Amino acid sequence: MTYKVIQWTTGHVGREAVKGIMRHPELELVGCYAWSEHKAGKDVGELCGIDPTGVIATSDINQLLALEADCVCYMPTFPDIDEVERILRSGKNVVSSYFINARSWGPEVQTRLIQAAEQSGVSLFGSGIFPGFANFVAAMMASASYGFSKVRFLESVDLTHYEAIANYANLGWGQPPEEKWRATNESVLGTYAECIDVIADLLHIPITEIRFDYESATAADDREFHGYSIPAGTIAGQKCQWTGMVGQEAVIELEVVWNAGKGLQPEWPVSHGYTMEVQGDPGVHTRVKFVPSKSQMQGGRPADLANVVTAMPVVNAISAVCEAKAGIRTYADLPLIRAYYTAK
Ligand SMILES: NC(=O)c1ccc[n+]([C@@H]2O[C@H](COP(=O)([O-])OP(=O)(O)OC[C@H]3O[C@@H](n4cnc5c(N)ncnc54)[C@H](OP(=O)(O)O)[C@@H]3O)[C@@H](O)[C@H]2O)c1
Structure with missing residues (x-):
């Protein structure tokens, strides 16, 4: 066919x-x-x-x-x-x-x-990779346990080499940190909250509420990434978390940490990939990292892999x-x- x-x-x-x-x-x-x-x-x-x-x-x-x-x-x-x-x-x-x-x-x-x-x-x-495929993998891991109390998931990346970084402008990047960016991020990144729905559907979790947390990080110096300027004192990183609650219990936690280079204030550790943890009986831990292909390395474009791992879950x-x-x-x-x- x-x-x-x-x-x-x-x-x-x-x-x-x-x-x-x-x-x-x-x-x-x-x-x-x-x-x-x-x-x-x-x-x-x-x-x-x-x-x-x-x-x-x-x-x-x-x-x-x-x-x-x-x-x-x-x-x-x-x-x-x-x-x-x-x-x-x-x-x-x-x-x-x-x-x-x-x-x-x-x-x-x-x-x-x-x-x-x-x-x-x-x-x-x-x-995509996340939202999309990575959170699906996290949910699948729970199948190896008798039972689980929490699925926790962290995306942690440095966007220095990400050519589409200008697309973060609508999240406030390159602009002074202000309270309004919390609501903007919650709205623009709505598909991330929808991943809670999918994990809940996959794992029969009766979510009663989805909570959103947001924190920004600023650059201490002027920076430029692929033609996109981030002046000193403006947003160059952020940490967001979507939490799926069942009553007062946090059962799904999806955390995303994006940094544009080192030395941000505050500076969160970068683990380059996905860390997934099912807390249960037994617990299941997974790390998902991506390795550039030979041709991406030879072409001097290792960061292209981010676009491949976004495109292929969709194409497949x-x-x-x-x-x-x-x-x-x-x-x-x-x-x-x-x-x-x-x-x-
Ligand atoms: N789920 C995930 O893991 C994940 C990860 C990364 C990105 N994404 C999403 O994937 C999508 C594509 O990302 P990308 O980095 O490929 O984006 P991109 O390169 O910035 O833009 C894709 C294309 O959109 C068209 N375009 C540009 N400005 C436009 C406008 N104002 N109105 C309508 N079309 C416009 C252009 O089409 P032409 O090709 O004709 O020039 C451009 O090449 C985005 O929605 C992004 O949020 C998802």
Whole structure:
């Protein structure tokens, strides 16, 4: 079975998704949306730094939606709900590096997307490394215990080499620390809270409340990362935690620590990856770290791996999503998503 896929934008994550689609034996790239005018008319291979694909990127949404395709791999900087609804209503499944279950957009938007999907007989699924795949792994570990009292999860990274760091501007980075950033982060990072829903669904946890904590860290000196300026005294790091409560018990803790370089105030330790802990009988601990490939090292771009591990849980889900019951799907109700061995 081959699934025909339209790639929606070729930014940092989208370019890696295209490479993943091209290498996947069950997927065929049939179209590509260019949000940037200068990308329209170019071969997708050229936009992604690979051999020509024969697929030409276009900004003509009508033309793309008229294509016979099973799925859109939707990866713009920020989703446009009207656009996603339109894609679903055109009868195409949507996989994305943004959505989880759309609850944080509010009931009106969530219902609109569910109805669009159900009425067209298609599904919407979102993943990435986190939110997405890493928190799914954390939940799976609990299966090895008689029982558990808590799932605790930490993402801890230094974003010095992350080219998309400018996307943190809407979280307050490069601006003075102010109380308003707490509410901004809680709202902008709503998909992180939705991961609590998925873990709770997977592990039958009757969550009664989700709590959010936020702390920022500032740079003592002027810094610049990939053209994005962070002046001294402004936000260059943050620690957020989403806690799933059952009554007064914290049962799921998802903590995220992002630092732009060393020497921030305060300075939290960086452990470069994911630390997952199931507290139970017995406890289960896991560390997930990523190792750059030879070609990423040789190309001097080891940080590209962050975009690969974001894109591939989405790409590898395409066949399962295309076969799934219509609606918004999550890891809690899709069959196991598997990678595909491809000989060199
Ligand atoms: N879950 C996870 O683990 C995870 C991790 C990282 C990122 N993400 C998400 O993945 C998505 C893509 O991230 P990225 O780093 O690849 O983003 P990006 O490179 O900054 O942007 C992706 C593409 O979006 C288009 N774009 C730029 N500005 C736009 C605007 N104002 N309106 C509409 N489209 C615009 C451009 O399309 P063209 O290609 O046409 O120029 C751009 O290449 C984001 O939603 C991000 O939050 C998720």
